[in-house]
Amino acid sequence: MTIAYPSPNPPLQSKVCHSPPRxxxxxxxxxxxxxxxxxxxxxxxxxxxxxxxxxxxxxxxxxxxxxxxxxxxxxxxxxxxxxxxxxxxxxxxxxxxxxxxxxxxxxxxxxxxxxxxxxxxxxxxxxxxxxxxxxxxxxxxxxxxxxxxxxxxxxxxxxxxxxxxxxxxxxxxxxxxxxxxxxxxxxxxxxxxxxxxxxxxxxxxxxxxxxxxxxxxxxxxxxxxxxxxxxxxxxxxxxxxxEDKYILPELIGSRLFRFWASVILAMGRLGGRYLRSVAVGLFVLNLVCGIVLGIPILFVFRILAYPLLRPVLQSYKMEMRAPSEPRPVDAAKHPETIDVIG
CATH class of the missing domain: 3.40.50.360 (Flavodoxin domain)
Structure with a gap:
């Protein structure tokens, strides 16, 4: 009968390193x-x-x-x-x-x-x-x-x-x-x-x-x-x-929203809930008109004025692509080009 003895020098066990869970x-x-x-x-x-x-x-x-x-x-x-x-x-x-x-x-x-x-x-x-x-x-x-x-x-x-x-x-x-x-x-x-x-x-x-x-x-x-x-x-x-076509409408819209926000708050202070509701209704009417009439006009304006607007729009666009995409060196050095429209 053959007896198998354990090897005096067993093979080294490889160690698997697992990083801790994030x-x-x-x-x-x-x-x-x-x-x-x-x-x-x-x-x-x-x-x-x-x-x-x-x-x-x-x-x-x-x-x-x-x-x-x-x-x-x-x-x-x-x-x-x-x-x-x-x-x-x-x-x-x-x-x-x-x-x-x-x-x-x-x-x-x-x-x-x-x-x-x-x-x-x-x-x-x-x-x-x-x-x-x-x-x-x-x-x-x-x-x-x-x-x-x-x-x-x-x-x-x-x-x-x-x-x-x-x-x-x-x-x-x-x-x-x-x-x-x-x-x-x-x-x-x-x-x-x-x-x-x-x-x-x-x-x-x-x-x-x-x-x-x-x-x-x-x-x-x-x-x-x-x-x-x-x-x-x-x-x-x-x-x-x-999408370039949304940049100008969004920037202009944010300024108009800020104006109407001030109007609605002022009307609320003057006349309570009733006048505030009237101001909100006027804002909704203005918004619908702006969407139906203003945005098509703005798209045409963007096409005609694009050669002049292009440097500023491109700087703003690259700023908004951060942090996943690196900012261009010129935009980083000249942030005032962003602030013109931001």
């Missing part, structure tokens, strides 16, 4: 559900890659209704959006002192401004979680997002966040269609195809697929998420997708 904090407010769908699409690949994801859902006090069901109630929040008068929010459940490797903010655009619940979070003491932390923003909007993004960027700078990337998610359909489908969805909650001619409102499946791809891109680079990282994850992937 801890991610996702902060989101979703009124209509689109931002929630985008958050799920983006975060699922991170969870599958082993990241520990804490999800914090902002809850404003009082809650904003969906659907709004009232035109006046819907447009009555415009002054607060433009002037940054944020609501209180319920106490967030996350611990801001936990060693999160990454914070992801999912937010919407309301009246060319960051949604009020997000601003409410920025005003909350627990927003200190952003201090020194790598941060990615995901903005969900109809098609105009740059003015709101500039405001969010200012908040992130104030809170000393390390802003790595900005991903822009837009509603499906051409601009003329979303003028109908988005208000119909927000006011009445109708997500079907109007007359079977218009696209469904909100974020479509193809755009959700794009969001998932960006989540996959980030998931593949989680091991590169180290303290002090300043390099973007999405460089060269067209995370912002800026």
């Amino acid at each position: 801890h991610v904090l996702a902060i989101c407010y979703s009124q209509s559900g689109d931002a929630a769908r985008c958050a799920k699409a983006f975060l699922t690949p991170l969870k599958e890659a082993g990241a520990v994801v804490d999800e914090e859902w902002i809850k404003p006090i009082p809650a904003y209704p969906f659907p709004w069901k009232s035109v006046l109630r819907f447009f009555d929040v415009m002054p607060d959006c433009i002037l940054g008068k944020a609501p209180s929010i319920e106490e967030p459940q996350f611990d801001p002192d936990l060693p999160y490797d990454l914070v992801i903010l999912f937010y919407q655009v309301w009246f060319l401004a960051p949604s009020l619940p997000l601003v409410g979070f920025f005003n909350h003491p627990k927003s200190r979680v952003l201090n020194g932390r790598a941060t990615i923003t995901v903005v969900v909007c109809r098609n105009m997002w740059m003015v709101a993004t500039a405001e969010v960027n200012r908040w992130l700078a104030k809170l000393k966040a390390t802003h790595l990337d900005n991903l822009v998610v837009t509603h499906q359909g051409p601009i003329w269609a979303t003028f109908i489908t988005t208000p119909r969805y927000l006011l009445f909650g109708r997500r079907d195809r109007l007359w079977n001619l218009f696209p469904e409102p909100g974020v479509g499946e193809s755009e959700l697929g794009r969001v998932r791809e960006f989540g996959n891109t980030l998931a593949k680079q989680l091991d590169q998420l180290v303290p002090g990282r300043t390099q973007p994850f999405f460089t060269g992937l067209d995370a912002t997708r800026i």
Whole structure:
């Protein structure tokens, strides 16, 4: 009988080094559900890659209704959006002192401004979680997002966040269609195809697929998420997708919104709720006229004046592509070209 003895020098066992899981904090407010769908699409690949994801859902006090069901109630929040008068929010459940490797903010655009619940979070003491932390923003909007993004960027700078990337998610359909489908969805909650001619409102499946791809891109680079990282994850992937035709209408619209916000507040102080409602109605009428008449005129003006506007518009465009795309050297040296129209 042969007896097998253990080798006096057994082979060395190879040691497999596993990096610790990354801890991610996702902060989101979703009124209509689109931002929630985008958050799920983006975060699922991170969870599958082993990241520990804490999800914090902002809850404003009082809650904003969906659907709004009232035109006046819907447009009555415009002054607060433009002037940054944020609501209180319920106490967030996350611990801001936990060693999160990454914070992801999912937010919407309301009246060319960051949604009020997000601003409410920025005003909350627990927003200190952003201090020194790598941060990615995901903005969900109809098609105009740059003015709101500039405001969010200012908040992130104030809170000393390390802003790595900005991903822009837009509603499906051409601009003329979303003028109908988005208000119909927000006011009445109708997500079907109007007359079977218009696209469904909100974020479509193809755009959700794009969001998932960006989540996959980030998931593949989680091991590169180290303290002090300043390099973007999405460089060269067209995370912002800026359309030149929206730049001037958005910039001019934001100035007009600011004017009307002041008018509505002044009317409210003079005559209470009744005069404020009258001012809101006049704003809605002005907005409809501006969309029907002003935007086509503005598009023609942009074509005719483009040779003169091009340097300023290009500088602003490159500024808005940051942080995922590096700023051009000349824009960094001459930020006053941005301020002319910003």
